[in-house]
Amino acid sequence: MKKHLLTVIVSAISLQSFSQTASRLIKEKDVENIINVLAADSMEGRGIFTPGIEKAARYIENSFKTTGLESFSGSGSFRQNFSVTKSVPLAVEVNINNVRVPVENCIIISNGTFKWNNDKDVQVLKIKPGGAFLESYLSILRSGKNAIVQVDEQYRDYFNHLRKTLANGCITLKNNNPSGQVFILGNAAEITSFEISYQDKTQEIALSNIIGVIPGKTRPKECVIFSGHYDHLGILPPVKGDSIANGADDDASGITGVISLAKYYKKLNNNARTLIFIAFTAEELGEWGSQYLSTQLDPDKIVAMINMELIGSDSKFGPNNAFITGFERSDFGAIMQKNIKDTSFQFHPDPYVKFELFYRSDNASLARLGVPAHTISTAPIDKDQFYHTVKDEVKTLDLKSLTATIQAIATGAGSLVSGRDTPTRIK
Numbered sequence: 323m324k325k326h327l328l329t330v331i332v333s334a335i336s337l338q339s340f341s342q343t344a345s346r347l348i349k350e351k352d353v354e355n356i357i358n359v360l361a362a363d364s365m366e367g368r369g370i371f372t373p374g375i376e377k378a379a380r381y382i383e384n385s386f387k388t389t390g391l392e393s394f395s396g397s398g399s400f401r402q403n404f405s406v407t408k409s410v411p412l413a414v415e416v417n418i419n420n421v422r423v424p425v426e427n428c429i430i431i432s433n434g435t436f437k438w439n440n441d442k443d444v445q446v447l448k449i450k451p452g453g454a455f456l457e458s459y460l461s462i463l464r465s466g467k468n469a470i471v472q473v474d475e476q477y478r479d480y481f482n483h484l485r486k487t488l489a490n491g492c493i494t495l496k497n498n499n500p501s502g503q504v505f506i507l508g509n510a511a512e513i514t515s516f517e518i519s520y521q522d523k524t525q526e527i528a529l530s531n532i533i534g535v536i537p538g539k540t541r542p543k544e545c546v547i548f549s550g551h552y553d554h555l556g557i558l559p560p561v562k563g564d565s566i567a568n569g570a571d572d573d574a575s576g577i578t579g580v581i582s583l584a585k586y587y588k589k590l591n592n593n594a595r596t597l598i599f600i601a602f603t604a605e606e607l608g609e610w611g612s613q614y615l616s617t618q619l620d621p622d623k624i625v626a627m628i629n630m631e632l633i634g635s636d637s638k639f640g641p642n643n644a645f646i647t648g649f650e651r652s653d654f655g656a657i658m659q660k661n662i663k664d665t666s667f668q669f670h671p672d673p674y675v676k677f678e679l680f681y682r683s684d685n686a687s688l689a690r691l692g693v694p695a696h697t698i699s700t701a702p703i704d705k706d707q708f709y710h711t712v713k714d715e716v717k718t719l720d721l722k723s724l725t726a727t728i729q730a731i732a733t734g735a736g737s738l739v740s741g742r743d744t745p746t747r748i749k
């Protein structure tokens with residue numbers, strides 16, 4: 323009984339000291355309403371190029387409008403439109419050292435038909451074991467150069483995962499230079515000769531990021547980004563009659579964070595720095611929305627980027643805990659933690675380093691340019707049985723945890739918003 327009483331008193335005290343402003347202004351009921359809309363069946367899993375994602379885009383735009391946000395760079399619209407080339411393979415043949423490589427061991431990213439026969443301008447690269455697959459994969463993709471890349475067997479799981487995501491074709495930012503990157507799984511011998519032919523059907527398609535801004539009151543040239551991605555996988559093969567990949571955690575939860583934080587800071591209306599709220603598109607197919615954004619801003623003006631991805635469940639550390647990817651790469655995480663140290667919430671370094679989560683979300687596009695850009699997450703990613711399945715639904719989430727995480731981010735980012743702290747840059 324005594325022990326029980328003590329627990330009650332301790333929780334009461336920590337509850338009281340939990341940032342009161344955030345808990346007063348960010349309510350679970352509102353959080354629930356937002357995520358219920360974004361992850362509804364009517365959004366059809368927010369697959370890119372579908373009417374479902376367009377509905378989500380309109381909902382986010384509308385939320386930004388009713389919140390009273392301004393447009394990015396005075397464009398007059400919350401949409402940041404850009405074009406991508408979608409390439410759907412029709413016929414693919416890959417021969418290495420005169421041996422045919424099975425298609426299931428290949429990932430080809432291209433923006434048009436090509437044929438190589440030992441061409442000198444094609445780089446031959448390797449993603450070696452014990453390294454970082456995604457980091458290498460993305461940097462080869464971003465280089466835009468023709469390349470054949472041998473991927474070590476060690477990365478089979480992630481390779482297959484990526485292949486599945488690209489099953490309906492790949493996309494690349496619109497670019498008039500034809501290029502191709504061919505990733506081949508397996509510990510093949512040194513490549514001495516290659517013949518590759520890739521025939522596809524291409525289509526140019528418009529996509530949009532949704533961006534809203536609260537201009538800084540005293541230091542408007544310094545910006546803090548809050549972001550998530552609003553696209554998801556759309557429709558998947560049915561499981562027990564359900565084929566809609568609602569993506570409640572991935573990443574309706576992050577967008578719920580973006581909208582809730584926009585409302586929160588707008589109500590406070592005392593931000594020294596400019597706050598930019600972004601819902602990215604085309605994250606699932608290669609982080610293209612953030613990649614496009616990164617070409618449209620001056621990275622030196624971005625003081626920090628707080629990306630939210632899968633924040634709707636209890637983390638492996640239990641309730642009231644979240645982790646920050648790339649924690650050790652800047653002092654961003656330490657600043658966030660310092661600002662909530664008197665609360666019952668805690669930010670931890672990413673416990674899943676081998677999953678390369680730092681590169682698996684939109685923060686990576688800005689981190690490449692030196693921005694202290696990190697993703698905050700609560701996902702138990704090593705055993706998340708709902709991740710990228712039709713079961714990622716609101717009912718599998720914990721909305722109390724989601725609300726607590728958003729409140730902690732609101733409080734944690736306080737000194738970044740007020741200009742009191744400036745995180746170190748990422749090398």
Ligand SMILES: [Zn+2]
Nearest residue numbers: 551572573631
């Ligand atoms: Zn995601």
